[in-house]
Amino acid sequence: MDYTNQKNPQNYSQMEDLKTLDLEESVSETIMRDLKMIAYKLKYVLIPKEQEDNGKELRNWDLWGPLIFCLALAMTLSFKADSTTNSSKSDVFAIIFVLIWVGAFVVTLNAQLLGGKVSFFQSVCLLGYCVFPINIEAIIIAFIGSYLPFVVKLIPVIICFAWSAYSSVGFMASLVPPHKKKLAVYPVFLFYLFLSWFSLIV
Helix, strand or coil: CCCCCCCCCCCCHHHHHHHHHHEEECCCCCHHHHHHHHHHHHHHHHHHHHHHHHHHHCCCCHHHHHHHHHHHHHHHHHHHCCCCCCCHHHHHHHHEEEEEEEHHHHHHHHHHHHHCCCHHHHHHHHHHHHHHHHHHHHHHHHHHHHHHHHHHHHHHHHHHHHHHHHHHHHHHCCCCCCCHHHHHHHHHHHHHHHHHHHHHHH
16 A cells, blocks of 8 residues: 555544554554654653643553663663672663553552542553653663762753653643642652662662
8 A cells, every 4th residue: 555645643643543554554664653653752751841731642552662661771770780789680670670560550559549530551651651761861871870970970860850750740640639639749759769769879
């Protein structure tokens, strides 16, 4: 089938409509479409002000993006781990991988107990995409951290932690009653704080 005359989708909903063409797509076309979908959603993390619709596009969840960023962070930190740490590379990889998925479950459960209307997969999608800034921090520290004093390494850690938290808080706060927003976002801060701190000390 010829796709050259098709218009580029302007939002994720239009991307969803293209899934009817899956059976006639080649593998490369399917991969490129999924990568474009991930890049489109990542925009809402890189530019939090784009979330004027309370993360409507992130509500159309997918797990490819969160899985990629989860694996990227786990591999970066396990690569950074060496004989000077108390944990082996496999231990670090397992800790990060499990922490992200279990942490997403806990944050979702907390929001639901507070009266929020959110599915497990929506929450995982949001939290997974918002791990991206911590990926950037982990890469920076992994490659040049050994040449920097501890205080200097704290700068990208704080910036990327604030970036991840700010990107996700607006969405999570919109899911619960106004008087319970603080209780909903508190676990989110803890979630990203632990990931940021762990990437610094590992």
